[in-house]
Amino acid sequence: xxxxxxxxxxxxxxxxxxxxxxxxxxxxxxxxxxxxxxxxxxxxxxxxxxxxxxxxxxxxxxxxxxxxxxxxxxxxxxxxxxxxxxxxxxxxxxxxxxxxxxxxxxxxxxxxxxxxxxxxxxxxxxxxxxxxxxxxxxxxxxxxxxxxxxxxxxxxxxxxxxxxxxxxxxxxxxxxxxxxxxxxxxxxxxxxxxxxxxxxxxxxxxxxxxxxxxxxxxxxxxxxxxxxxxxxxxxxxxxxxxxxxxxxxxxxxxxxxxxxxxxxxxxxxxxxxxxxxxxxxxxxxxxxxxxxxxxxxxxxxxxxxxxxxxxxxxxxxxxxxxxxxxxxxxxxxxxxxxxxxxxxxxxxxxxxxxxxxxxxxxxxxxxxxxxxxxxxxxxxxxxxxxxxxxxxxxxxxxxxxxxxxxxxxxxxxxxxxxxxxxxxxxxxxxxxxxxxxxxxxxxxxxxxxxxxxxxxxxxxxxxxxxxxxxxxxxxxxxxxxxxxxxxxxxxxxxxxxxxxxxxxxxxxxxxxxxxxxxxxxxxxxxxxxxxxxxxxxxxxxxxxxxxxxxxxxxxxxxxxxxxxx
Amino acid sequence: xxxxxxxxxxxxxxxxxxxxxxxxxxxxxxxxxxxxxxxxxxxxxxxxxxxxxxxxxxxxxxxxxxxxxxxxxxxxxxxxxxxxxxxxxxxxxxxxxxxxxx
Numbered sequence: 168x169x170x171x172x173x174x175x176x177x178x179x180x181x182x183x184x185x186x187x188x189x190x191x192x193x194x195x196x197x198x199x200x201x202x203x204x205x206x207x208x209x210x211x212x213x214x215x216x217x218x219x220x221x222x223x224x225x226x227x228x229x230x231x232x233x234x235x236x237x238x239x240x241x242x243x244x245x246x247x248x249x250x251x252x253x254x255x256x257x258x259x260x261x262x263x264x265x266x267x268x269x270x271x272x273x274x275x276x277x278x279x280x281x282x283x284x285x286x287x288x289x290x291x292x293x294x295x296x297x298x299x300x301x302x303x304x305x306x307x308x309x310x311x312x313x314x315x316x317x318x319x320x321x322x323x324x325x326x327x328x329x330x331x332x333x334x335x336x337x338x339x340x341x342x343x344x345x346x347x348x349x350x351x352x353x354x355x356x357x358x359x360x361x362x363x364x365x366x367x368x369x370x371x372x373x374x375x376x377x378x379x380x381x382x383x384x385x386x387x388x389x390x391x392x393x394x395x396x397x398x399x400x401x402x403x404x405x406x407x408x409x410x411x412x413x414x415x416x417x418x419x420x421x422x423x424x425x426x427x428x429x430x431x432x433x434x435x436x437x438x439x440x441x442x443x444x445x446x447x448x449x450x451x452x453x454x455x456x457x458x459x460x461x462x463x464x465x466x467x468x469x470x471x472x473x474x475x476x477x478x479x480x481x482x483x484x485x486x487x488x489x490x491x492x493x494x495x496x497x498x499x500x501x502x503x504x505x506x507x508x509x510x511x512x513x514x515x516x517x518x519x520x521x522x523x524x525x526x527x528x529x530x531x532x533x534x535x536x537x538x539x540x541x542x543x544x545x546x547x548x549x550x551x552x553x554x555x556x557x558x559x560x561x562x563x564x565x566x567x568x569x570x571x572x573x574x575x576x577x578x579x580x581x582x583x584x585x586x587x588x589x590x591x592x593x594x595x596x597x598x599x600x601x602x603x604x605x606x607x608x609x610x611x612x613x614x615x616x617x618x619x620x621x622x623x624x625x626x627x628x629x630x631x632x633x634x635x636x637x638x639x640x641x642x643x644x645x646x647x648x649x650x651x652x653x654x655x656x657x658x659x660x661x662x663x664x665x666x667x668x669x670x671x672x673x674x675x676x677x678x679x680x681x682x683x684x685x686x687x688x689x690x691x692x693x694x695x696x697x698x699x700x701x702x703x704x705x706x707x708x709x710x711x712x713x714x715x716x717x718x719x720x721x722x723x724x725x726x727x728x729x730x731x732x
Numbered sequence: 733x734x735x736x737x738x739x740x741x742x743x744x745x746x747x748x749x750x751x752x753x754x755x756x757x758x759x760x761x762x763x764x765x766x767x768x769x770x771x772x773x774x775x776x777x778x779x780x781x782x783x784x785x786x787x788x789x790x791x792x793x794x795x796x797x798x799x800x801x802x803x804x805x806x807x808x809x810x811x812x813x814x815x816x817x818x819x820x821x822x823x824x825x826x827x828x829x830x831x832x833x834x
Contacts, residue, residue, distance in 0.1 A: 229788035234781050287778075312788035386793035717809070 218307055220342040220373030222321065222334060224382040225417075225596055229312055231321055231335070231427075236284035236308035239293065243271045243279060245300035252298055256281060259293060283326070284308040309335075311427045317385055319440040320419055320542075320594075323430025332430065332438050334376070334594070337543045341598060342373040377597040379415035384408055387717050391710045392422040392691075399674075399696035399706050405442045406692070406710075407577040408718065411685035413611035414581050414590035416540070417718075419443075419574070444544040446570040447692070450657025451490075451703070452677045453529075453566035454513045455630065456579060458505055460528030461516050462622045469502050469629055473515045480511040483558045487514055490656065505629050506638035508654060510565045517564035522555040525564060531617045532579040533589055534571055539614075540592045546572055566657055577690035580677050583626045584651070584685035587618035627651050631682045642708030643676050645716045647726025651685070652678015652711065654703035659695065671695050674706035680715040681727060687718050 193201065222231040239256075246252050249271035257264035260282050270279045284306055293301070309324045322333020330339035392404040408418040421441040425433040439445065461467040478495035480487045489496075489510055496509065504512030517525050529535065535550025549570040555563065562568040574592060582589040591612040598607045618626065630651035633640040639654045655675035658667040674693045679685040691707040691714070700706055789795070800806040 228791070229784065232781065232785050232788065234785060235778050310785050312785055313792045314794075316792065316794065383793055386797075720809070 218372045219309065219324075219328065220375045220601070222342070222376045222378065224378055224380045224385075226381070227377070228382050230317065230378065230380075230382070232310050232312065233307045234310060236286065236306050237290040238283045238304045238306050239281040239285060239290075240302050240304065241271060241279050241281050242277050242300045242302070243273060244277055246271060247299065252300070255296075256293070259289070260285075313382070314428065315424055315426045316382070316389060317380065317420065318424040318427045318430070319421055319438060320380075321427050322438075322543075323427040325431070333427075333440060333543065334378075337541055338376055338595070342376065372601055375599040375601055376595055377599060379410070379417060379594055379596045380419075381417050383721060384718060385418040385420065387714060388418040389420045389422060389424070391714055392420055392693075395691075395693050395696075395706065395710050396422055399693060399700065400698040401696040401706075402694045403441070404691070404693045405445075405573045406714075407442050407573050407688075407690045408714070409577050409581050409592065409688040409690075411581050411584040411679050411688045413585075414578055414592040415596070415611065416574075416592055416594045417687070419594075440542060440544065442573040443540060443542050444546060444572070446546055446548055446572060447673055447694075448567055448569065448657050448660060449571050449576050450566040450655040450673060450675065451508045451510075452576055452653045452655035452675050453534075453569065453571075454505060454508065454564065455583070455626070455653050456529055456532050456534075457513050457517050457520070457525060457564040458501060458629070459532070459583065459618060459622070459626055460525050461501070461520050462625060463528055463618060464520055464524050466519050467501050467516060469625055470500050472498050472500050473504065473512050475499050475504075475509055475511045475515070478511070480514065482514065482561045483556065485558050487511055487561055502629050502632045505653065506632040506635060508633075508639045510561075513564045514561040517560050518557070522560045523553060525560065526550065526553055526555070528617075529563075529569070531589070531615060532582060533575050533614070534569065534579065538575060538578055538592050539612075540574060541594055545574075548572060548575055566655065573690055573692050576675075576677055577688050580652075580679060580690065581688045582617050583623050583630070584679040584688055585623075586620050587616055587623035589614045589617050627679075627682055627685070630678065634678070639704045640676060640678070640708055642704050643678055643711040643715075645680060645712055645719065648680055648715070648719060648724075649682035649727060650678055650680050650712075650715065651682040652676055654708060656701060656703045670701075672701040674701055674703040676703050676707035676711040678711055678715075680719060681724060683727065686722065686724065687715060689714055689718075 218235075219233045221229060221233070223229055241252075243249055250268055253267035253271050254264045256262070257267050262282070267281065270276075270281075273279070281301070290303060294303070307328060309328075311318075311321060311323075318333075320333050322335035323331055324335055325331045328343070330336040330342070335342065388406045388408060392406050395401065396404050403422060405421045406418070407416065409415065410417055419440070419442050421439075423437060425437045430438065458467070475489075475496045475498055477497055478489045478492065487510055490508065494507070494509070496503075496507070499507065499509055499512050501512075501516070503509070504516070520528075529550055535548050537545050537547045551559065551563070551568065559568055578589070578592050581592075591614055593609055593611065595609055597609065599605070628651075630653060631649055632638055633653055634644050634650045635641070640650075640652050643652055643654075644650055653676070655673070655677070657673045657675070659671040659673055660666075661668050672695065674696055675691060677688070677690040679688045689711050691710045693706045693710070696706050797808075801808070
């Protein structure tokens with residue numbers, strides 16, 4: 168009996184020994200396949216939800232935000248009553264039931280989208296029905312609470328959360344933070360075991376962008392542009408407001424614009440931020456820079472007088488005329504050439520300064536090259552290479568045969584307003600890491616000095632004369648403040664052939680306020696006004712005046728002059 | 733008496749193992765609590781986000797302007813509504829006893 172028990176125990180002991188030796192072997196010399204299998208058994212994946220960073224204005228008001236949304240999918244093979252489910256879902260989601268029935272009827276598919284980016288209430292309502300074969304995926308939805316305001320500037324996202332236009336595109340990398348998965352150990356019920364708090368330390372939110380834009384100023388600008396388009400039956404309008412000292416963009420708009428919440432449904436030509444992407448011949452607003460070139464080269468003083476040939480001046484085989492037949496001046500001072508916007512006077516100045524110096528001056532003021540603004544799609548404009556024939560020099564001196572963007576013109580005026588330094592315009596004031604609180608503030612960048620302080624002061628004084636009693640820019644005045652600026656009424660080039668379109672103009676006013684210590688540079692361009700008037704002084708001047716008045720009042724700038732002065 | 737020493741050792745070992753097991757269980761419990769708190773925090777932050785979006789929609793300038801004009805009959809500001817700030821005249825403080833006269 169005893170021997171039998173011994174044998175049985177010995178056998179069991181031997182088997183236990185084998186198991187123990189094997190266990191020890193596996194512990195000491197782990198097998199890769201078994202290790203992977205164990206990991207699968209004890210590990211689970213936790214999704215760390217990413218959220219795109221917000222965009223706010225200079226005062227911290229929200230312009231673009233992301234919220235969690237829920238996307239519904241279905242597995243048609245698991246659905247018990249596909250037709251009934253499709254009809255019920257269509258009713259709940261406000262969709263056509265036929266499309267859903269067709270989706271669910273495909274026996275090959277194991278995954279079909281039912282609806283994307285639904286809110287939590289809709290998800291709870293559908294989830295409460297506990298329908299087998301329906302599932303949810305968490306996604307982020309981008310919201311633009313200001314709707315139509317600054318649509319072309321902000322841009323919008325594609326269906327996979329990638330920036331497609333505007334700032335959403337140019338700052339896509341910084342704003343975006345990709346969703347990540349993290350492997351953690353799990354318990355028997357599949358719940359993740361939190362051991363070292365790693366999940367909570369992970370931050371996946373993109374950077375928050377604080378813009379230089381002022382939401383109120385933007386609203387005023389867009390409202391005024393819309394009103395101008397309606398009043399003058401124009402094709403479109405553009406406007407830019409810059410901080411005169413730094414070239415920070417305070418407002419930028421074109422109308423018609425669009426609502427970025429429905430960005431994908433809008434035709435592509437409406438999505439353009441035209442102040443940066445579109446080129447045009449600026450017309451008389453460029454005379455300022457021909458005169459600035461004369462000042463730079465020491466060829467003229469504000470009081471120097473030029474013969475203006477009674478309104479007709481032959482250059483090569485062409486006759487240069489003033490804008491109106493009644494403008495048959497015989498001679499004008501430089502101040503008057505600018506104030507009355509004389510084509511012949513500007514031509515005479517350009518001839519005296521010379522094509523190479525005029526071109527150099529225009530190039531220094533930023534024409535013909537990108538300003539370097541942090542917005543997508545910026546164009547460089549066209550500034551013809553030398554040599555220029557006399558007709559070409561004459562035309563370019565008063566803004567024909569050269570193309571610029573609205574931002575380029577505004578920025579060049581900012582250089583005159585701020586004491587002679589050309590700055591790089593910018594729109595992002597700061598980048599903020601919401602988790603660490605680290606803020607990176609954008610420093611304004613100077614490109615080059617284009618005028619001495621004294622020359623810029625002389626230019627400002629001459630531009631103030633434009634809004635004087637006999638100047639073309641009288642309508643741009645702001646009660647109580649000195650305004651400097653220049654009107655423009657440019658013929659529109661014919662896109663299909665040489666020459667210009669009949670009765671098609673770009674009306675503009677570009678200026679700065681208050682002229683003695685400029686804070687704002689405002690550029691207004693109204694494209695092809697068809698009713699009432701087409702002169703820059705009558706179409707764009709009043710828009711400038713209202714905007715400047717609002718901006719100064721908002722900023723709390725005290726008036727310099729009483730209404731009687 | 734000579735049984736006490738091994739018994740004590742066994743008790744110490746068993747006690748230590750029980751303490752380790754208890755601490756591990758406690759760590760797990762804390763982990764679960766942390767997980768559920770994390771979920772609650774996430775829901776709260778989502779709610780906060782939703783409310784801030786609603787606030788941004790309600791405070792957008794075009795909406796505020798519309799409400800001001802429709803419901804409160806306010807008019808759009810005009811260019812002439814500028815307030816001219818005059819410097820305040822200097823007011824001399826009244827003399828008190830002990831003040832020196834110039």
